[in-house]
Amino acid sequence: MKPQLLVLHGLTEGHRAQLAQTLDLIYAPTPAERAAAVAEHGARVQIVLTIGATGLTAAEMDAMPQLSLVCALGAGYENIDVAHAQQRGVVVATGAGTNEDCVADHAMGLLLAAVRGIVHHDRLTRDGVWRDVLPLPPNVSGRRLGLLGLGGIGRKIARRAEGFDIEIGYHNRSPRRDVAYRYFDQLRDLAEWADFLVVATPGGPATRHLVNAEVLQALGPRGTLVNIARGSVVDTAALAAALREGRLGAAGLDVYESEPRPPAELIGLPNVVLTPHVAGWSPEAVQRSVDQFVANVEGHLAGRGPVAPV
Numbered sequence: 001m002k003p004q005l006l007v008l009h010g011l012t013e014g015h016r017a018q019l020a021q022t023l024d025l026i027y028a029p030t031p032a033e034r035a036a037a038v039a040e041h042g043a044r045v046q047i048v049l050t051i052g053a054t055g056l057t058a059a060e061m062d063a064m065p066q067l068s069l070v071c072a073l074g075a076g077y078e079n080i081d082v083a084h085a086q087q088r089g090v091v092v093a094t095g096a097g098t099n100e101d102c103v104a105d106h107a108m109g110l111l112l113a114a115v116r117g118i119v120h121h122d123r124l125t126r127d128g129v130w131r132d133v134l135p136l137p138p139n140v141s142g143r144r145l146g147l148l149g150l151g152g153i154g155r156k157i158a159r160r161a162e163g164f165d166i167e168i169g170y171h172n173r174s175p176r177r178d179v180a181y182r183y184f185d186q187l188r189d190l191a192e193w194a195d196f197l198v199v200a201t202p203g204g205p206a207t208r209h210l211v212n213a214e215v216l217q218a219l220g221p222r223g224t225l226v227n228i229a230r231g232s233v234v235d236t237a238a239l240a241a242a243l244r245e246g247r248l249g250a251a252g253l254d255v256y257e258s259e260p261r262p263p264a265e266l267i268g269l270p271n272v273v274l275t276p277h278v279a280g281w282s283p284e285a286v287q288r289s290v291d292q293f294v295a296n297v298e299g300h301l302a303g304r305g306p307v308a309p310v
Contacts, residue, residue, distance in 0.1 A: 001024075002022060002023050002024040003022075003023055003024065003046045003047055003297075003301065004023075004024050004026065004041070004044045004045050004046050004047070004066075005019065005023040005024065005025050005026065005045075005046070005047045005048070005049060005297075006026045006028060006037055006038075006041065006045045006047070006048045006049070006064075007019070007025060007026065007027050007028065007029065007048075007049045007050075008028055008029065008034050008048065008049065008050040008051075008054050008056070009029055009049065009050055009051045009054055009073055010029045011027070011029075011290070012286075015286070015287075015290045018290060018294070019049075019290070019293075019294070022294070022297075023047065023297070026041050026045070038060050038063050038064070039063070042060075042063035042064045043063075043064070043065060043066070044066060045064045045066065045067055046066050046067060046068055046069070047067075047068070047069045047070075047071070047297060047300075048064070048067065048069070048070045048071070049071050049073060049293055050070065050071070050072060050073070050080065051072055051073050051074055051076070052072050052074060052075075052076025052077050052078045052079060052080070052203070052230075053076070053078075053079060053259065053277075054079065055077075055078070055079025055080045055081070056070050056079075056080050056081065056085075057081055058081045058084035061081065061084055061085060061088055061090060062088075067088070067090050068089075068090060068091065068300070069090065069091050069092075069093065069296070069297065069300045069306070070085055070090055070091070070092050070093075071092075071093045071094065071095070071293050071296050071297070071306070072092075072093075072094045072095060073095050073289045073290070073293060074094070074095045074098070074099060074280055074289060075094055075095060075096040075097070075098075075099070075100075075152075075153070075280075076094075076202060076203060076230065077092060077094055077310060078202065078203040078204040078230065080092055082310055091300055091305070091306060091309060092309070092310040093296040093300070093306035093307070093308050093309050093310065094308050094310060095288075095289040095292050095293065095308065096152065096308045097152055097292075097308070098285060098288035098289040098291075098292050099280035099281075099282075099285035099286075099288065099289060100152045100153050100156045101156060101285070102279065102280055102281065102282045102284070102285040103153050103156070103157075103228050103279045103280045104153060104156035104157045104159075104160055105160070106228055106254060106275070106278070106279035106280075107153075107157050107160075107198055107200070107226055107228045107279065108157065108160045108161070110226045110228065110252030110253070110254065110273055110275070110279075111140065111145075111196055111198065111224065111226050111252060112140055113252055113273045114224050114226065114250040114251060114252035114271070114272070114273045115137065115138060115139075115140050115196070115224050115249075115250060116137045116138075116140065117137045117250075117271075118273075119273050120270045120271070121134070121137075138222070140164055140166070140196075141164040141165050141166065142164075142165050142166070143166055143167070143195040143196065144166065144167045144168075144169065144193060144194045144195045144196070145157075145158075145161045145166045145167070145168055145169070145194060145195070145196045145197075145198060146169045146170065146171070146184070146190040146191060146193060146194030146196065146197045146198070147168065147169070147170040147171070147181075147198050147200055148170075148171055148187060148190070148197065148198065148199045148200060148201050148210065148211070148229075148233070149170075149171075149172065149199070149200040149201030149202070149229065150170040150172050150176055150179065150181070150200075151200065151201075151202075153200045153228070153229075154170065154198075154200040154201075155179070157198055157200060158170075158179075158181060166196075167182075168181040168182070169181060169182040169183070169184055169190055169193055169194060170182070170183060170184070170190070171183075171184045171185070171186070171187045171190045187210060187211075187215055188214055188215055188218045189218075191215045191216070191218035191219040191223070192218040192219075192220075194219065194223065195222065195223060195224070196223065196224045196225075196226065197211070197215075197219050197223065197224070197225050197226070198225075198226045198227075198228070199211060199225070199226065199227040199228065199229045199233050199234060200228065200229050201229050201230075201233060202229070202230065203229065203230025203231075203232045203233060204230075204232070207230070207232070207233050208232045208233070209232070209233070209234070209235040209238075210233050210234075211225065211227075211233055211234040211235065211239075212235045212238055213235065213238040213241070213242070216238055216239060216242040216247065216248050217242070217247060219248060220247070220248070220249075221246055221247055221248065221249055222249050223248055223249050224248075224249055224250045224251065224252070225239065225248065225250075225251045225252075225253075226251070226252045226253070227251075227252075227253045227254065227255055228254045228255065228279040229255060230255055231253075231255040231256040231257040231258070231259055231263075232257055234253075234257075236256065236257045236258070236263055236265055236266070237265065239251060239265075239266070240263075240265035240266055240269070243266070243269050243271055243272060244269065249271065250271040250272070250273075251266075251271070251272050251273070252272075252273040253266070253272065253273070253274055253275075254274075254275045254276075254277055254278065254279040255277050255279075256274075256277075259277060260276070260277075262274065262276075292307065292308060295307045296308060
């Protein structure tokens with residue numbers, strides 16, 4: 001008999017078919033379907049597949065007495081109640097590492113688009129505006145990039161930035177011994193040093209509004225903020241005010257506090273580039289994530305443990 005899997009995030013038919021080869025799949029990607037599935041099938045669910053933003057609550061876990069494994073499809077797991085899972089003896093695992101290249105690519109794309117004004121210039125060009133009446137957009141190359149977080153994704157971004165002859169600095173909870181990048185023990189000091197600040201740190205209460213008005217002020221009117229991590233890390237109201245008042249140069253955001261609704265405070269600003277939380281999404285990255293979920297399940301059921309435990 002196949003183990004019972006509850007899926008709480010959207011998957012393609014092909015990926016659902018891949019999982020159905022070894023698992024009895026209940027597919028509930030919407031809130032209404034999720035509530036109904038937990039109520040109807042919770043008693044026999046053994047494995048849950050979710051994402052960090054969707055998560056899994058303590059109450060939902062308690063409605064699943066046979067639950068033994070919860071997996072996040074991506075690297076984030078901020079809304080999975082890990083402490084309660086551990087109390088229950090439920091293993092939590094992730095898709096860490098599967099979409100790092102994709103996210104790093106997107107971060108550089110947002111940085112280039114924001115600094116060079118690519119989206120704004122595209123719109124002006126379609127309206128017949130020529131370059132003679134436009135201010136010159138600055139270089140990206142040869143400048144300073146500060147990374148808030150130097151985990152797997154942060155390091156991939158740094159490697160790409162090095163290709164643009166960009167100097168790298170970073171802020172972590174503690175310095176890394178395996179890199180030569182400049183370490184800043186205070187985020188404000190990093191922002192003051194940097195031309196560009198890229199947010200690549202996990203979400204959750206510990207990092208909420210780390211990028212606040214003070215940090216944005218330190219980044220300054222020629223600075224650019226890029227966020228491909230979690231919307232909660234950036235104070236949206238402070239960011240909107242800094243951009244409107246010319247105290248920050250530009251921003252490129254893939255994530256927002258208002259998700260899935262767009263950030264209303266930023267919509268009308270020409271110096272902002274917005275994408276709908278797709279930095280980690282590509283056919284290649286999603287396939288790697290699904291494959292790693294399968295590996296997590298296989299390791300867990302075989303007694304070896306998942307390949308990417310929390």
